Amino acid sequence: MRGAGERVPVTFVNADGLQLFGILHRPQRPRDDGTAILLLSPGVKMRVAPHRLYLKMTEQFVALGYPVLRFDFHGLGDADGEAPETLLADLYGATQVGRYVGDTVAAMDFMQRTEGCSQFIAAGLCGGALTGLLAAQRDTRIRSLVALSIPVILDGSHVDATRHMTAAQLQVTRAAYVNKLRFWRKDAWQGWLRLLTGRTQYSLALRSLFHPLAARLRHRGSSPATDGASPPADNTNPLFAPAFRTFLHTSRKALLVFGESDRLYAEFEAKFMSRHATALAPYASSYEVHVTKQANHIFSFAEWQQDALERCCQFLKQHHGERHPAPVSVTAR
Amino acid sequence: VTETPFYFRNGLHGLFGVLHSPASTSTGEVFVFCHPFGEEKLWTHRVFVAFARRLAAAGHTVLRFDYMGNGDSDGDFADMSLSTALSDVRCAIDQAKALTGVEAVNLVGLRLGATIASLVAETAPDIHRIVLWAPVVDGARYMQELLRINLTTQMAIYKEIVHDRETLVRLLERGETVNVDGYEIALPLYSEVASVNLSAARKQHLGGCLIAHVDRQERPSAELQQLAASYQASTLTFAQEEPFWKEITRWYRGAPNLFAVTETWLRAIA
Numbered sequence: 001m002r003g004a005g006e007r008v009p010v011t012f013v014n015a016d017g018l019q020l021f022g023i024l025h026r027p028q029r030p031r032d033d034g035t036a037i038l039l040l041s042p043g044v045k046m047r048v049a050p051h052r053l054y055l056k057m058t059e060q061f062v063a064l065g066y067p068v069l070r071f072d073f074h075g076l077g078d079a080d081g082e083a084p085e086t087l088l089a090d091l092y093g094a095t096q097v098g099r100y101v102g103d104t105v106a107a108m109d110f111m112q113r114t115e116g117c118s119q120f121i122a123a124g125l126c127g128g129a130l131t132g133l134l135a136a137q138r139d140t141r142i143r144s145l146v147a148l149s150i151p152v153i154l155d156g157s158h159v160d161a162t163r164h165m166t167a168a169q170l171q172v173t174r175a176a177y178v179n180k181l182r183f184w185r186k187d188a189w190q191g192w193l194r195l196l197t198g199r200t201q202y203s204l205a206l207r208s209l210f211h212p213l214a215a216r217l218r219h220r221g222s223s224p225a226t227d228g229a230s231p232p233a234d235n236t237n238p239l240f241a242p243a244f245r246t247f248l249h250t251s252r253k254a255l256l257v258f259g260e261s262d263r264l265y266a267e268f269e270a271k272f273m274s275r276h277a278t279a280l281a282p283y284a285s286s287y288e289v290h291v292t293k294q295a296n297h298i299f300s301f302a303e304w305q306q307d308a309l310e311r312c313c314q315f316l317k318q319h320h321g322e323r324h325p326a327p328v329s330v331t332a333r
Numbered sequence: 334v335t336e337t338p339f340y341f342r343n344g345l346h347g348l349f350g351v352l353h354s355p356a357s358t359s360t361g362e363v364f365v366f367c368h369p370f371g372e373e374k375l376w377t378h379r380v381f382v383a384f385a386r387r388l389a390a391a392g393h394t395v396l397r398f399d400y401m402g403n404g405d406s407d408g409d410f411a412d413m414s415l416s417t418a419l420s421d422v423r424c425a426i427d428q429a430k431a432l433t434g435v436e437a438v439n440l441v442g443l444r445l446g447a448t449i450a451s452l453v454a455e456t457a458p459d460i461h462r463i464v465l466w467a468p469v470v471d472g473a474r475y476m477q478e479l480l481r482i483n484l485t486t487q488m489a490i491y492k493e494i495v496h497d498r499e500t501l502v503r504l505l506e507r508g509e510t511v512n513v514d515g516y517e518i519a520l521p522l523y524s525e526v527a528s529v530n531l532s533a534a535r536k537q538h539l540g541g542c543l544i545a546h547v548d549r550q551e552r553p554s555a556e557l558q559q560l561a562a563s564y565q566a567s568t569l570t571f572a573q574e575e576p577f578w579k580e581i582t583r584w585y586r587g588a589p590n591l592f593a594v595t596e597t598w599l600r601a602i603a
Binding site: 045 | 336338372375382491586
């Protein structure tokens with residue numbers, strides 16, 4: 001990593017007395033507005049994130065003059081404590097209902113105490129992005145949110161995600177099944193073998209194959225727009241909409257970046273945007289949704305990362321101004 | 334038990350490490366951990382942390398660290414090769430010896446990290462015992478598996494293979510990088526790892542060697558048997574665990590069976 005300023009391993013404790021671990025990056029020429037960026041852990045992949053995405057983000061943000069703290073939530077990475085779940089889906093589910101909000105507040109307290117930072121930009125991928133949003137609901141020191149691949153649904157071993165697929169997801173699944181079973185494909189026998197030997201998920205196959213017919217019979221497409229007051233009937237996270245509305249209502253700014261190929265983008269559109277279009281309309285200038293063409297959930301390819309990170313930096317410049325370097329103290333030799 | 338995070342230098346790059354030190358009485362045994370490759374490193378991080386903490390609680394000292402271009406260390410992943418990783422492990426061994434005053438250390442490696450540990454032990458006289466968890470024995474096959482990940486991403490995004498495996502290798506040979514799960518692999522890493530056949534030669538390492546076959550079910554592994562036979566003093570054992578270096582349904586914060594067989598072996602030959 002080049003130009004990411006000084007990096008210092010740090011530890012601090014959360015409200016339960018558990019020691020959290022992070023790397024603090026201090027820019028050579030910091031801004032003078034006391035704003036820092038928290039890179040919130042996406043979960044198991046800790047303060048580094050998939051393919052070291054958080055180091056690449058850090059490099060960009062430090063170049064803009066922001067101190068950046070990327071740290072591990074309790075029970076993950078090098079932090080103390082345990083995440084007690086035995087299944088990943090349940091760990092993701094616990095993250096989605098705010099398990100790590102307290103750790104995020106502890107990180108802000110640490111940065112305020114030691115670095116003098118009084119306002120924050122919460123940034124992160126997936127569960128980290130959602131943790132930032134939920135933390136912002138509790139703590140107004142978070143002024144902006146930079147969210148990559150933010151989930152609007154709840155995971156968990158008790159949730160059958162295939163039962164709650166969006167129309168777009170069912171169409172893609174249907175196309176994949178149909179394609180695999182075409183007789184003229186050279187490898188079609190593999191698809192048929194899986195189908196006939198019980199290795200196909202029949203409920204999903206039937207639901208996707210008959211989805212167009214079922215949709216016509218029910219005379220409905222996507223779920224109708226609502227005011228968000230009623231609890232969702234599917235696997236949508238009930239905490240998401242109220243947190244997002246609170247965030248916008250308190251004049252804060254959000255950038256939501258998705259990969260075009262990420263199922264989370266389809267879920268965001270179908271299970272949040274379309275349902276809350278009316279409620280969101282007055283806040284159109286407070287948030288932006290940016291979609292990186294073709295990109296997947298973790299922005300694997302370099303061009304996807306470049307597109308997403310460029311947009312993140314533009315957002316920061318737009319809403320937090322260009323660099324305001326603090327005066328450099330001159331020491332007499 | 335104390336955990337001290339710090340950076341140490343190998344040439345131009347700072348390497349990130351965590352030193353786990355025992356609380357009171359030390360056994361004098363020092364372990365350096367060699368992490369696996371790419372996303373495998375991230376999936377297994379907590380298992381490494383958990384095992385380091387167990388060893389430290391038992392009175393041992395452990396140094397975990399990240400190779401250049403990996404984790405929290407400096408450098409770009411695309412500049413990593415097998416040579417740079419071997420150099421980094423060598424540097425970490427020297428660091429551990431300097432910090433603790435011991436003359437020889439033990440290595441613990443997982444997957445490609447186990448392969449690296451085995452290779453380092455062949456040239457270093459200051460390695461006492463080595464623990465190889467699910468080592469990558471056939472480097473060429475491993476690199477093919479990584480290229481397959483690129484193909485899978487292409488299929489998921491473009492619904493077709495735009496660059497087949499042969500084209501990807503040609504791109505590498507032309508000096509370009511190939512993306513595997515977001516990591517840019519360059520030719521040095523590809524060619525150096527692909528040339529590794531860990532069981533081919535008779536080993537020079539005279540200390541103890543534990544080779545752990547990690548699998549859901551116990552079944553013979555010819556390549557691990559061959560690897561074990563290439564050592565002068567080795568133990569091949571089985572640990573029933575999920576392949577926790579991949580994305581699986583279970584959340585692996587420890588590998589109790591693998592830890593147990595390793596600790597039993599360490600006690601037995603202490």
